[in-house]
Every structure is written in C-alpha cells, then in structure tokens.
Amino acid sequence: MADAPSGRSLVVDAVTHRYPSGALAVENINLDIKGGEIIALLGPSGCGKTTLLRIIAGFIAQTQGRIIIGDDIVDALPPNKRAVGIVFQNYALFPHLSISENVAYGLAARGIDRATRQHEAQRLLELVQLPSMAERLPRQLSGGQQQRVALARALAIKPSILLLDEPFAALDKNLRLDMQIEVKRLQRVSGITTLIVTHDQEEALSMADRVAVLSHGKLEQFGTPSDVYDRPQTLFVNTFVGSTNRMPGIVVSADRTAAKVRLDAGAEIIARPAAGALAEGGRVTVCIRPEHLQFVGDETGFAGVVGMSLPLGATVVHEVTTADGSGVKVSQARIGETRALENGAAVRLAPLAPSLANAFPATL
Amino acid sequence: MGAAPASRDVTSYGMGLAAPLALFFLLFFVAPLLQLLWLSLHNDTAGLHWGLGQYLHFLTDPFSLGVLGSTLLLGAEVTAVCLVLGFPIAWLYQRVGPKLQTIIIMVVLLPLLTSVVVRTFAWIVILGRQGIINATLQSLGIIDTPLKLLYTQFGVVIALAQVQMPLMTLPLITVLGRIDPNLDDASCSLGAGSWRTFFRIVLPLSLPGVIAGCTLTYAAAITAFITQSLVGGGQMLFMPMYLYQQASTLQNWPFAAAISIIFLLAVLAVVSVFTTLGRLSRGYGGA
Ligand SMILES: Nc1ncnc2c1ncn2[C@@H]1O[C@H](COP(=O)(O)OP(=O)(O)OP(=O)(O)O)[C@@H](O)[C@H]1O
Ligand SMILES: [Mg+2]
Numbered sequence: 342m343a344d345a346p347s348g349r350s351l352v353v354d355a356v357t358h359r360y361p362s363g364a365l366a367v368e369n370i371n372l373d374i375k376g377g378e379i380i381a382l383l384g385p386s387g388c389g390k391t392t393l394l395r396i397i398a399g400f401i402a403q404t405q406g407r408i409i410i411g412d413d414i415v416d417a418l419p420p421n422k423r424a425v426g427i428v429f430q431n432y433a434l435f436p437h438l439s440i441s442e443n444v445a446y447g448l449a450a451r452g453i454d455r456a457t458r459q460h461e462a463q464r465l466l467e468l469v470q471l472p473s474m475a476e477r478l479p480r481q482l483s484g485g486q487q488q489r490v491a492l493a494r495a496l497a498i499k500p501s502i503l504l505l506d507e508p509f510a511a512l513d514k515n516l517r518l519d520m521q522i523e524v525k526r527l528q529r530v531s532g533i534t535t536l537i538v539t540h541d542q543e544e545a546l547s548m549a550d551r552v553a554v555l556s557h558g559k560l561e562q563f564g565t566p567s568d569v570y571d572r573p574q575t576l577f578v579n580t581f582v583g584s585t586n587r588m589p590g591i592v593v594s595a596d597r598t599a600a601k602v603r604l605d606a607g608a609e610i611i612a613r614p615a616a617g618a619l620a621e622g623g624r625v626t627v628c629i630r631p632e633h634l635q636f637v638g639d640e641t642g643f644a645g646v647v648g649m650s651l652p653l654g655a656t657v658v659h660e661v662t663t664a665d666g667s668g669v670k671v672s673q674a675r676i677g678e679t680r681a682l683e684n685g686a687a688v689r690l691a692p693l694a695p696s697l698a699n700a701f702p703a704t705l
Numbered sequence: 706m707g708a709a710p711a712s713r714d715v716t717s718y719g720m721g722l723a724a725p726l727a728l729f730f731l732l733f734f735v736a737p738l739l740q741l742l743w744l745s746l747h748n749d750t751a752g753l754h755w756g757l758g759q760y761l762h763f764l765t766d767p768f769s770l771g772v773l774g775s776t777l778l779l780g781a782e783v784t785a786v787c788l789v790l791g792f793p794i795a796w797l798y799q800r801v802g803p804k805l806q807t808i809i810i811m812v813v814l815l816p817l818l819t820s821v822v823v824r825t826f827a828w829i830v831i832l833g834r835q836g837i838i839n840a841t842l843q844s845l846g847i848i849d850t851p852l853k854l855l856y857t858q859f860g861v862v863i864a865l866a867q868v869q870m871p872l873m874t875l876p877l878i879t880v881l882g883r884i885d886p887n888l889d890d891a892s893c894s895l896g897a898g899s900w901r902t903f904f905r906i907v908l909p910l911s912l913p914g915v916i917a918g919c920t921l922t923y924a925a926a927i928t929a930f931i932t933q934s935l936v937g938g939g940q941m942l943f944m945p946m947y948l949y950q951q952a953s954t955l956q957n958w959p960f961a962a963a964i965s966i967i968f969l970l971a972v973l974a975v976v977s978v979f980t981t982l983g984r985l986s987r988g989y990g991g992a
Binding site for chain 1: 885887888890891892893894895896897898901905906909910
C-alpha cells in the first residue's frame with residue numbers, strides 16, 4: 342500500500358434533488374471535475390451544498406441525474422461501496438473508540454489484519470502530525486486535533502474522492518488557516534480529488550483549483566478563483582464573492598464585448614456585458630468593486646461627495662455619496678502619503694478599466 | 706466513565722434540601738428493612754431464639770432453591786424478550802417521521818396506562834384453552850387439541866414482557882436519540898455495512914440505555930406478583946408468591962423475612978452483574 346492513490350475524476354451530471362417534503366434542494370447541477378483537483382462548493386446557507394455532498398457520498402439518492410466516479414456510474418452503489426471519504430462538519434469521530442481505532446475503522450471494515458491496521462493508523466497519524474495521540478479518546482482532543490483525526494480516518498481507506506463539509510467552520514481564525522494549509526498539503530501529497538463545501542469565500546478562493554458557486558440549488562458559475570472573482574457570470578456571483586458596488590443605469594449602446602451605460606449617478610461609462618449581450622435602452626446593474634474605482638481629476642466619471650473614510654491597514658475605504666443619492670465604496674491602497682480626503686469633499690470617480698465594470702440586466 | 710479525577714464542584718448545594726426525602730426513606734425503607742433483618746435472624750416463629758437457622762433452611766432446601774432459581778430465570782427470560790423486541794422499536798422510533806413517532810410512543814406507553822389486573826386478565830382471555838389464540842388456530846385447522854399456553858412459563862414470560870416493555874423501550878429511545886446520526890453515515894462511508902455499524906457503533910453507544918432498561922425490566926419482572934400468580938397459576942411458584950404464602954398463610958414470619966433478604970441479595974447480585982458488564986465494555990463514553 343505504498344503508492345499514493347491517484348484521484349479519480351468526478352462528474353455530476355444534471356443532478357436534481359427534491360426532498361420528500363417537496364423542497365427542491367438541488368436543481369440541474371453539472372460539474373465536471375478532473376482527477377486530483379480541489380473544488381470548492383461555495384454558496385450561502387441553505388443553497389444545497391450539503392445535499393449535493395450527501396448525494397455524491399451516496400447518503401441521499403438524487404431524484405434525477407447521475408454521479409460518475411472515474412468510469413463508473415455509482416448511483417446504484419451504497420455509500421460503503423463508493424470509496425468516497427467524507428469529513429463531517431462536527432467531525433463525527435466515534436466517541437467510544439480510541440484515536441487509532443477511529444483511524445483504523447475503515448481498514449477493519451475491509452478485513453485488513455490487525456497488525457497492518459495499526460501500522461497504517463500510526464502512519465496516518467504521523468501524516469496529520471498527531472503520532473502521540475493514538476491511545477486517547479476523541480473527547481480528550483482539541484477541536485483542531487479532532488479535525489485532523491477525522492481527516493486521517495477518511496484518508497485511511499484511500500478514497501478516490503474526498504468530501505469535506507464545512508471542515509473549518511468550527512475552528513478559530515489562526516487554526517483555520519493552519520488546517521487549510523494542512524489539507525492542501527495532504528491533498529497535494531495524495532493527489533485525491535477533493536470537494537470542499539464552504540460558505541467562506543476567502544477559503545474557497547484560496548484553497549480551490551476551481552470554485553462552484555451555488556445559489557438556491559442552482560449552479561451560478563463554475564470556474565477558477567480568478568474567473569469567479571474577476572469575470573463573474575451572474576449578478577449573484579459578483580455580489581456574493583468579494584464586495585461590490587451596485588450601480589443602476591441604462592444601456593446607451595452595446596455590442597458583445599462592451600456596453601456604453603449611462604449610470605443613474607450621472608456619467609457614461611464603458612462596461613463589460615458579463616452575462617451575454619445587452620439590449621439597447623434596457624436597464625442594467627453595473628457592478629464595480631471598491632478597489633476598481635479611482636478618483637479622477639478631470640470631468641470624466643461621476644460626481645460624488647466623500648462621507649466617512651475608514652483606514653483599514655493596507656487600504657483606506659471611502660464612502661462616497663453619488664448624485665442619485667446612493668452610496669459607493671472606494672478602496673485605495675495606502676501608498677506613501679495618502680491624499681487626505683476631507684469629509685464633504687466633492688470628487689469624481691471612474692472605473693480603473695472597462696473590463697472591471699460588469700453590467701448585468703436589471704432584475705425587477 | 707473511566708477514572709475521572711476527583712474534583713470539587715464549584716457550586717455546592719446544601720444537603721438540607723434532601724432531608725425530607727432522607728427522612729421518608731429512613732422511616733419507610735431503612736427501618737422496615739432493619740426490622741426484616743432482625744426478624745430473619747430468629748430460629749422460631751415466636752422470636753425467642755437467635756440464629757441463622759432460617760437462612761440455613763432456605764439454602765439447604767432444594768424446593769426453596771428451585772423457586773429462587775426459576776424466579777431469577779424468569780427475570781432473565783423476560784429481560785431478553787424485552788431487549789430483543791424493544792431494541793428494534795426504539796431504533797425504528799429514531800428513524801420515522803413525527804407522526805409515526807407519536808403512534809409508537811402511544812403503543813409503547815399503553816401498557817402503563819391500563820391497570821395490571823385488567824392487562825393480566827386480558828392475557829388470560831388470549832392464552833386460555835378456549836382463548837383467542839387456541840380458537841383461531843383450531844378454526845384454521847392448524848391444531849386439533851388446544852395448546853397449553855396459560856399456566857406455563859411461556860405464558861408468564863409473554864405476559865410479563867408486554868407489561869414491562871416500556872421500561873426497556875423508553876431508556877433505549879432516549880439513548881439512541883442521543884447518538885449523532887452522522888456516526889452512522891461516517892461508519893458507512895468508511896466501508897462498514899449495516900451490521901458492522903450496528904455492532905461496532907450503535908450497540909456500544911447505546912449500552913447505558915441497554916443496562917438501564919435491563920435493570921428496570923428485570924427488577925419489575927421478578928417482583929410482578931399479580932401477573933406471575935394469575936398467568937402462572939397454582940403450579941408455578943415464584944419468589945413473591947412463595948414469600949406471601951410463608952408470611953400470610955403459614956404465619957412463618959422469620960422464614961418469610963429470610964426469603965426476602967435472600968431475594969434482595971440475589972437481585973442486587975444480578976443487577977451488579979449488569980452494571981459491571983456495562984463498565985467492562987468501553988461503550989460508556991459520553992458522546
Ligand atoms: N432532510 C431534509 N428534508 C427536507 N428539506 C431539507 C432536508 N435537508 C435540507 N433540506 C432543505 O434543502 C435545502 C438545502 O439544504 P442543505 O442542507 O443542502 O443546505 P446547505 O447549503 O448545506 O446549507 P448550510 O450552509 O446552512 O449548511 C434547504 O432549503 C433545506 O431546508
Ligand atoms: Mg450544510
């Protein structure tokens with residue numbers, strides 16, 4: 342058992358799930374995940390992340406669609422035959438078994454002999470840096486340590502897919518960062534295809550090769566962290582991932598790559614039609630991130646009045662009230678001396694570049 | 706619970722609060738028990754000669770020992786039946802919707818809500834020679850002559866099991882409800898089948914409930930005077946009836962007292978075996 346298991350691919354093919362209560366938890370989700378990738382499932386509470394994870398693990402039989410692991414359609418397989426490792430949010434360690442028995446549990450279920458089991462459990466505990474805890478009971482460990490044991494236990498069966506449901510939610514900020522690095526290290530070593538459920542966008546963006554953003558059971562976007570952050574395909578993704586200013590306006594003219602939008606705040610800007618072609622004369626919402634707005638000296642851009650300025654370490658965030666009365670946030674890197682902006686100063690603002698302003702058709 | 710370090714509680718409560726209960730126990734439990742002990746240590750009914758004669762008599766008399774043995778065996782049988790039937794009910798309870806849960810609880814509690822005498826007579830009607838079971842089997846042509854169900858060990862065990870079922874099921878429902886459902890899923894995703902999950906995870910974690918249930922059922926079954934006598938009839942003699950006969954009919958108070966003490970010790974011994982078994986298996990961990 343020396344060779345590292347190579348991750349198998351995972352395809353979620355048009356999966357829909359409706360709970361018996363009638364709740365449509367997951368709707369027509371398609372994900373094509375390559376072997377060895379780390380994927381984050383990102384979305385607000387109740388959007389169906391856990392449901393999708395449980396479908397992949399086999400705890401829930403989806404109403405429609407297929408789950409394909411490697412070359413096999415696994416829909417007919419029960420969870421204990423899928424070779425999918427899962428780490429639960431509350432760790433779900435067996436409270437009456439010692440740490441090494443917990444780790445060896447899956448090996449025992451596979452009928453592996455005692456000596457091999459113990460040896461393998463010890464190896465895994467060393468991998469998660471807990472070699473001296475083997476004889477303890479789970480309740481004698483801290484939360485972060487229990488988390489590592491849960492990870493070791495899931496890895497012990499050499500799963501082809503590793504699923505983690507909000508694995509770091511219960512940990513404090515420093516420990517969370519440690520564990521994120523740890524999981525990423527283990528994933529790199531083992532090459533296991535990994536799916537992490539999270540509602541923490543920083544976690545998703547920092548850990549994953551690709552991020553799947555879900556909302557109300559639907560897949561909003563599936564792409565690399567920079568795709569999701571810089572080229573959001575829906576208004577939801579743009580507002581859920583990172584912070585953004587939403588500015589209403591009307592399309593003056595548009596083609597497939599650029600649209601001229603007259604903002605209600607009082608300027609014409611060029612924006613990127615992020616969700617496909619825009620109709621001329623239609624109302625749109627333009628999203629510009631605070632760090633993509635700049636103060637301009639000339640008459641381009643739109644006018645505003647500076648309200649509060651918040652110095653946040655490396656950046657300063659200014660709240661600016663525009664002509665139509667709505668507020669926008671502008672974030673400026675603090676380089677050298679920052680130009681002091683008086684409360685009440687009149688300024689003009691414009692996006693750094695047209696590709697950094699995303700226009701979406703306004704929803705009523 | 707393992708060897709928890711002895712630690713003083715930060716909050717301490719005045720023992721005075723327990724005084725009324727302690728007084729009650731002293732008057733109505735400890736005092737009669739001491740009187741019983743005192744009584745049992747007399748060799749004659751008049752209470753003039755001290756000695757261990759009554760105990761010696763019981764322990765050398767095959768008939769008395771037989772009664773004790775069959776009573777303890779009866780308790781074990783009833784407990785086993787309750788455990789085997791009660792565990793699936795409790796398990797099912799945790800896996801059905803709220804409506805079915807209400808129904809299950811009602812069914813489980815029903816025996817507690819009817820009088821012992823009524824329940825026992827119902828069993829007589831069901832098990833009797835012309836009872837429901839025999840009549841049904843005969844009309845279906847499965848048997849020719851009625852089966853002897855009433856006044857048998859089988860009849861007593863079944864009737865007692867039904868009566869004591871809540872004492873087993875309720876602790877089991879409680880303890881199963883406290884097991885994190887993710888543990889089931891975790892076990893399953895690690896490759897374990899349902900049986901392995903049951904024996905390695907669910908059963909060990911429910912041991913505190915199993916032990917509580919067994920202790921309650923056992924204690925209730927062996928002391929169930931009415932059901933034992935009515936369903937068991939004249940031929941079957943168990944300790945409570947034996948005791949009653951010695952005390953009431955034969956007026957042999959010292960012997961009856963000795964029987965009580967021996968019965969008490971035997972029951973305590975069995976109960977402590979249950980508890981020790983629970984300690985030995987490490988399933989005691991608080992989840
Ligand atoms: N067993 C169930 N029966 C009926 N509806 C359910 C069940 N479990 C979840 N749901 C519903 O399905 C939807 C998705 O739930 P799910 O648990 O997958 O969300 P989630 O994205 O994991 O949320 P969170 O971040 O809060 O964990 C929710 O609207 C929820 O109410
Ligand atoms: Mg969830």
